[in-house]
Every structure is written in C-alpha cells, then in structure tokens.
Amino acid sequence: MKNQGSPEEWLRRVRSNLEMAKIGRVSEDILYDDLCFDCQQAVEKSLKGLLIHLGVDFPFTHSISALVSLIKESGVAVPDFVNDSARLTIYAVDTRYPPEQESVDEDEYKRALSLAEQVYDWVRKMLNKRNR
Numbered sequence: 001m002k003n004q005g006s007p008e009e010w011l012r013r014v015r016s017n018l019e020m021a022k023i024g025r026v027s028e029d030i031l032y033d034d035l036c037f038d039c040q041q042a043v044e045k046s047l048k049g050l051l052i053h054l055g056v057d058f059p060f061t062h063s064i065s066a067l068v069s070l071i072k073e074s075g076v077a078v079p080d081f082v083n084d085s086a087r088l089t090i091y092a093v094d095t096r097y098p099p100e101q102e103s104v105d106e107d108e109y110k111r112a113l114s115l116a117e118q119v120y121d122w123v124r125k126m127l128n129k130r131n132r
Contacts, residue, residue, distance in 0.1 A: 007127055010049030014120050017042040021113050025106070032104035033091070039112035040064070040091035046116075046123040047071065047082075053127055062092035082122060085115045 021038035024030075040062070047067040051058045054074045058067060065086035072078055091104075091112065104112075 005052070007049040007053040010045050010052065011120070011124065011127075014042045014045045014049065014123075017045065018116060018120060021116065025109075031102050032106060032109040033102055035109050036088070036091040036104050036112045039109075039116040040088040042116040043085045043088050043119045044092070046120045050076075050123045050126055062089060064089045076126070079122060081115060081118045085119050088112055088115060 017038040021035050021042065024035065025032060043064055044062060044067065047064065048058060051067065051070055051074075054071070054076070056070055056074050058070055061067070063086075068078055068082060068086060071082075094103075
C-alpha cells in the first residue's frame with residue numbers, strides 16, 4: 001500500500017478512536033465489542049503512522065503483528081506491550097458483526113484500552129525522539 005498522509009494525520013485519527021473508546025459504555029446500546037474495535041484501530045493507525053515516519057511501506061492489513069514485524073525489521077526496538085497489542089487484531093473484524101451475544105466483557109475492554117493508550121504514547125514518543 002502506498003503510504004498516504006503524514007504521521008500527524010494518522011495520529012489525529014488515533015486520538016479520535018481513543019476518545020470514542022474512552023467514552024465507554026455510557027448506555028446499554030454501546031457494545032464493548034465496538035469499543036474494542038476502536039482500540040484496535042488506534043493501535044493499527046498508531047503503528048502505520050510510525051511506519052510512515054520511518055519511511056517503511058506497509059501492505060493494506062489490519063494485522064497488528066504484521067505491522068510490528070515491519071517496525072522491527074526497520075531496526076526499531078519494540079517494547080513488550082507493543083508486541084502484546086497484536087492480540088487486538090481480532091477486534092478488527094471478528095467482533096464487528098453480530099454474534100448470538102456480545103463477546104467482550106468489561107475487563108477485556110479495559111485491557112484493550114490500556115494497550116491502545118500505551119501504544120499511542122510510545123509512538124508519539126518515537127516520533128518526537130526522531131524529530132529532534
């Protein structure tokens with residue numbers, strides 16, 4: 001995929017996804033599945049923003065582990081929590097369509113949100129460090 005946009009534009013989208021995820025379940029009509037989708041999107045877009053900053057092309061993918069691999073191949077040391085965020089990939093597709101019942105509980109949502117915030121913060125620091 002030809003990288004489009006700037007890292008800052010991608011991180012603006014990340015902040016939007018994080019804000020939606022942080023709102024939480026303020027009504028019964030908001031599903032934890034959908035909040036976790038926003039967490040996954042925040043991580044995916046954060047990593048794509050970093051890859052653009054690094055000048056690394058990436059494929060059209062929702063796979064967080066594939067994006068992490070590209071970052072590692074570029075020589076960047078990746079913290080454990082970034083590796084752990086790969087488990088959020090399942091929220092990119094599987095939780096977006098109706099199952100018999102909601103598949104994500106509050107604890108899982110909170111873990112997903114925490115990972116998404118950590119990855120975003122790490123990427124922001126990486127961009128600031130490399131801009132100096």
